[in-house]
Amino acid sequence: MSPWLIGFLLLTLWPIAQSFYLSFTDYSLLEDPVWTGMDNYNKIFTSDATFTKSLGVTFMFVLFSVPLKLFFSLMVALALNKNIRGMNIYRTAIYFPSLIGGSIAVAALWRNMFGIDGYINQVLAWVGIEGVGWISNPDTSLGTLILLNTWQFGSTMVIFLAGLKQVPQELYESASVDGAGKFRKFISITLPMLSPVMFFNLVLGIIGSFQTFTSAFIITKGGPINSTYMYALFLYEKAFKHYQMGYASALAWILLTIVALLTILNFAASRYWVFYESDGGKTK
Amino acid sequence: MNTMRSKLTSHLYLSLFSFLMLYPVIWWAGASLKKTEELSLPTIWPKVPMWSNYVDGWNFSSEYTFAHFFGNTLLMELGNVLGGVVTAAIVAYGFGRLNFKLRGFWFSILLLTMMLPGQVTVVPQYIMFNKLGFVDSYVPLVLPHFFGGGAFFIFLLVQFIRGIPRDLDEAATIDGASVYGIFLRVILPLLKPALVTVAIFTFIWSWDDFFAQVLYLSSIDKFTVGLALRMFIDQFDIQWGQLLAMSLLSIFPSVLIFFFAQKHFVEGIATTGLKG
Numbered sequence: 398m399s400p401w402l403i404g405f406l407l408l409t410l411w412p413i414a415q416s417f418y419l420s421f422t423d424y425s426l427l428e429d430p431v432w433t434g435m436d437n438y439n440k441i442f443t444s445d446a447t448f449t450k451s452l453g454v455t456f457m458f459v460l461f462s463v464p465l466k467l468f469f470s471l472m473v474a475l476a477l478n479k480n481i482r483g484m485n486i487y488r489t490a491i492y493f494p495s496l497i498g499g500s501i502a503v504a505a506l507w508r509n510m511f512g513i514d515g516y517i518n519q520v521l522a523w524v525g526i527e528g529v530g531w532i533s534n535p536d537t538s539l540g541t542l543i544l545l546n547t548w549q550f551g552s553t554m555v556i557f558l559a560g561l562k563q564v565p566q567e568l569y570e571s572a573s574v575d576g577a578g579k580f581r582k583f584i585s586i587t588l589p590m591l592s593p594v595m596f597f598n599l600v601l602g603i604i605g606s607f608q609t610f611t612s613a614f615i616i617t618k619g620g621p622i623n624s625t626y627m628y629a630l631f632l633y634e635k636a637f638k639h640y641q642m643g644y645a646s647a648l649a650w651i652l653l654t655i656v657a658l659l660t661i662l663n664f665a666a667s668r669y670w671v672f673y674e675s676d677g678g679k680t681k
Numbered sequence: 682m683n684t685m686r687s688k689l690t691s692h693l694y695l696s697l698f699s700f701l702m703l704y705p706v707i708w709w710a711g712a713s714l715k716k717t718e719e720l721s722l723p724t725i726w727p728k729v730p731m732w733s734n735y736v737d738g739w740n741f742s743s744e745y746t747f748a749h750f751f752g753n754t755l756l757m758e759l760g761n762v763l764g765g766v767v768t769a770a771i772v773a774y775g776f777g778r779l780n781f782k783l784r785g786f787w788f789s790i791l792l793l794t795m796m797l798p799g800q801v802t803v804v805p806q807y808i809m810f811n812k813l814g815f816v817d818s819y820v821p822l823v824l825p826h827f828f829g830g831g832a833f834f835i836f837l838l839v840q841f842i843r844g845i846p847r848d849l850d851e852a853a854t855i856d857g858a859s860v861y862g863i864f865l866r867v868i869l870p871l872l873k874p875a876l877v878t879v880a881i882f883t884f885i886w887s888w889d890d891f892f893a894q895v896l897y898l899s900s901i902d903k904f905t906v907g908l909a910l911r912m913f914i915d916q917f918d919i920q921w922g923q924l925l926a927m928s929l930l931s932i933f934p935s936v937l938i939f940f941f942a943q944k945h946f947v948e949g950i951a952t953t954g955l956k957g
Contacts, residue, residue, distance in 0.1 A: 404828020490699035502928035
């Protein structure tokens, strides 16, 4: 484990500490950091409209994309957890969009499809809906990015699928004997048994969504009118376009605090809905 | 009868859904052969396939062809995969088998780093690499992979190692194997399927890690495929046909590797049958 430890100290712990220190300074890479105390934080919280905007955009993104992705991936995992021929082909097909990930290639594809002349609008025209410039319209741009994120639900789905495989079949059988219907079985067996996996996906989903970068950077460049100006993009531009390293570090620490708080909140709430078999069967 | 009908419904529903999921990708393949005027059509096959999109896209930069960018990316990947797999295996062996002080503590720290937003460390890391003079080189992209290959992979391998029966280690100890001997002769061969998984994910993820590439590489001769594609997008007049053609090529390595590796995933499951 020593390679990891060195890496951890060098590339994680030291940078975290340094980023904390830098967040109280003014630093442009060219000269030494100048200590400015709480200035960065003051500015961020009181007079930076872009901060409020980008935080709001990111919250909206997380609020919609995380539940959507969880819902879709669970539904699809249920459908894929059957014993029918050709299942491998379906699984591969459905996993495919996630395989190509957050690459710039997919961003380019998305930008073309949802452009004002893109084929999505043509399809909509057939059914009599007049398309908009999905990406160039501030009302729909964020939704388009959420849709892209949802389209790539594969990894979440695979984790659900693995979870479903672990649900003991006897539970279903004895429920059948008791006369439980499909829906009932889903609510009383599948969901509680799946809750640890659900929790895992939820925590990772929230953390991941807060850091979405490539799609906002390539597809919309944060526009139009900052409607997709994600927090990660904001931080990137502050640090590497304006070279305000201190300011960006403060932004990073605020992000860390938010994500940590949400994760702690999640863990606290999980006591009420996550069911672990080792608890001896307590649901609450 | 009832089950047959429900199977049929499943097939119908799954094929429809697969088709919906894949349609953008299929369209993409067709669009890479289209003229700009045809691009807005949802149809797949163009009237006249423009194979020249591939030729012109490949040669789009006056200085370098895509062969150069693919070469750069593959070279970087070679380092990443090698570093990631070797060091992740060593670290995971340490966590999985060796007893040392504060093992539980360090393991929790490791898991915690999985939750740390990358944005927190990126600024100081950049400053560090900048001071060391490594900006605009592959060092900042490759070096981090040599420190355990990432918390997620270590975690994955530790779980896998815990599944390997300890009796095997003990038998090897009786035969006179050292700690390193056990690692090399017993654990490593059994770990192979899991290592393949690590290698594949390292490859795919670092291929897609656009953020790091955009941050650290600035001269065209060092550009990766992703950065080369971005040059297309930043042009005033985007040649969509060419861009889509080259984008499609850029996902090929990941897709190929995934298909090639599926066999090994299955092997990985088969190996765990050893437990019984």
